Amino acid sequence: MRMSELSAESGVPIATIKYYLREGLLHQGEQTSATRAAYDGTHLRRLRLIRALLEVGRLPVSSIKKVVEAVEDESLPVHEMLGTAHYALSPAVEREPTAEWDEALAEVDSLLAGFGWEVEPEAPARHELAHTLVRMRRLGHTPDLAPYAAAAGRLVEEVEIGKVPFDGPRDAAVEALVLGTVLYGRAFDALRRLAQESASARRLSGR
Amino acid sequence: MRMSELSAESGVPIATIKYYLREGLLHQGEQTSATRAAYDGTHLRRLRLIRALLEVGRLPVSSIKKVVEAVEDESLPVHEMLGTAHYALSPAVEREPTAEWDEALAEVDSLLAGFGWEVEPEAPARHELAHTLVRMRRLGHTPDLAPYAAAAGRLVEEVEIGKVPFDGPRDAAVEALVLGTVLYGRAFDALRRLAQESASARRLSGR
Numbered sequence: 001m002r003m004s005e006l007s008a009e010s011g012v013p014i015a016t017i018k019y020y021l022r023e024g025l026l027h028q029g030e031q032t033s034a035t036r037a038a039y040d041g042t043h044l045r046r047l048r049l050i051r052a053l054l055e056v057g058r059l060p061v062s063s064i065k066k067v068v069e070a071v072e073d074e075s076l077p078v079h080e081m082l083g084t085a086h087y088a089l090s091p092a093v094e095r096e097p098t099a100e101w102d103e104a105l106a107e108v109d110s111l112l113a114g115f116g117w118e119v120e121p122e123a124p125a126r127h128e129l130a131h132t133l134v135r136m137r138r139l140g141h142t143p144d145l146a147p148y149a150a151a152a153g154r155l156v157e158e159v160e161i162g163k164v165p166f167d168g169p170r171d172a173a174v175e176a177l178v179l180g181t182v183l184y185g186r187a188f189d190a191l192r193r194l195a196q197e198s199a200s201a202r203r204l205s206g207r
Numbered sequence: 208m209r210m211s212e213l214s215a216e217s218g219v220p221i222a223t224i225k226y227y228l229r230e231g232l233l234h235q236g237e238q239t240s241a242t243r244a245a246y247d248g249t250h251l252r253r254l255r256l257i258r259a260l261l262e263v264g265r266l267p268v269s270s271i272k273k274v275v276e277a278v279e280d281e282s283l284p285v286h287e288m289l290g291t292a293h294y295a296l297s298p299a300v301e302r303e304p305t306a307e308w309d310e311a312l313a314e315v316d317s318l319l320a321g322f323g324w325e326v327e328p329e330a331p332a333r334h335e336l337a338h339t340l341v342r343m344r345r346l347g348h349t350p351d352l353a354p355y356a357a358a359a360g361r362l363v364e365e366v367e368i369g370k371v372p373f374d375g376p377r378d379a380a381v382e383a384l385v386l387g388t389v390l391y392g393r394a395f396d397a398l399r400r401l402a403q404e405s406a407s408a409r410r411l412s413g414r
Contacts (some may be wrong), residue, residue: 079411118406198324
């Protein structure tokens with residue numbers, strides 16, 4: 001299809017498509033004449049991925065570029081490609097060089113080990129969790145995260161991991177990962193609040 | 208105790224305590240002389256609550272005031288007091304007057320009804336969930352939220368609802384709700400990402 005058709009089909013304005021081509025986020029089409037190129041399903045898929053990274057992941061163009069590079073580097077195993085996107089989506093947490101941080105990280109690691117989870121030491125979520133623990137402790141709470149880890153693990157194993165199309169096109173796998181991580185995370189949080197309201201209403205109604 | 212002791216015990220500077228007294232967030236101490244007042248455990252508890260609303264809930268002082276009013280109004284049932292804090296913690300989502308919003312809200316309501324959850328129509332999380340559904344649909348996805356609702360409901364029923372000290376001091380119940388809603392929500396999200404990384408590593412290692 002021509003660029004005008006790619007734009008109509010994807011809903012992305014022509015000027016934006018040209019910008020993505022210049023930035024290297026979108027691969028060039030097949031040149032059919034001096035002034036014309038043909039685009040196909042792979043371009044549509046890439047535009048969907050860029051939109052997901054931009055609108056859902058709220059990533060800056062520089063991070064989107066890194067994710068796209070991982071998608072295009074076919075020598076990179078799927079797990080590492082997905083990891084690049086996954087880490088880019090996580091908020092960066094600065095580790096503080098204090099004893100309470102060391103303790104929190106040790107607690108996170110022992111929790112992960114207890115569940116048999118294999119996670120890279122530099123995983124942003126590992127530091128995010130340690131940071132949350134530090135904040136809880138400073139407020140005088142000693143949280144028990146095991147039931148939360150159990151619930152998260154069950155959700156991932158029983159529902160989520162089956163939904164990532166590992167064997168399809170690399171763009172589609174990353175897009176599914178972005179939507180799954182960010183939007184389903186938000187949906188879960190809203191559902192948890194609704195369940196809390198309902199449970200509280202039931203517990204306390206009539207008092 | 209004196210104000211200086213209240214400050215030392217709570218870690219809140221005297222100037223801040225005076226500000227809370229002026230704003231009506233903290234109740235006055237018992238006047239023991241023309242220039243002196245005595246403070247007690249209720250003041251300590253209130254300072255903990257204010258800190259939780261401020262640092263964890265990131266609420267503006269005007270919202271904290273509303274929550275404190277609900278805590279102080281003993282005629283307000285506990286469920287409604289907790290509801291005031293719960294709603295104040297939720298991001299406000301503007302409903303758009305479009306057909307896709309109506310459809311999303313209808314889908315949310317049918318999900319809630321399916322789980323037998325009792326939720327007020329104006330619950331912010333109801334609109335937040337509808338908004339997330341609208342975004343998923345616009346990205347071409349038709350999500351199935353039932354497994355997420357089941358997981359959230361189980362977590363709340365089996366773990367969370369038992370942790371809110373409904374029968375203790377009103378301040379302590381609201382403080383537990385704030386920490387539970389916000390910090391455990393963040394912890395769950397980090398744990399879900401860690402579980403995703405581990406599950407993905409296991410699925411794809413060796414490929």
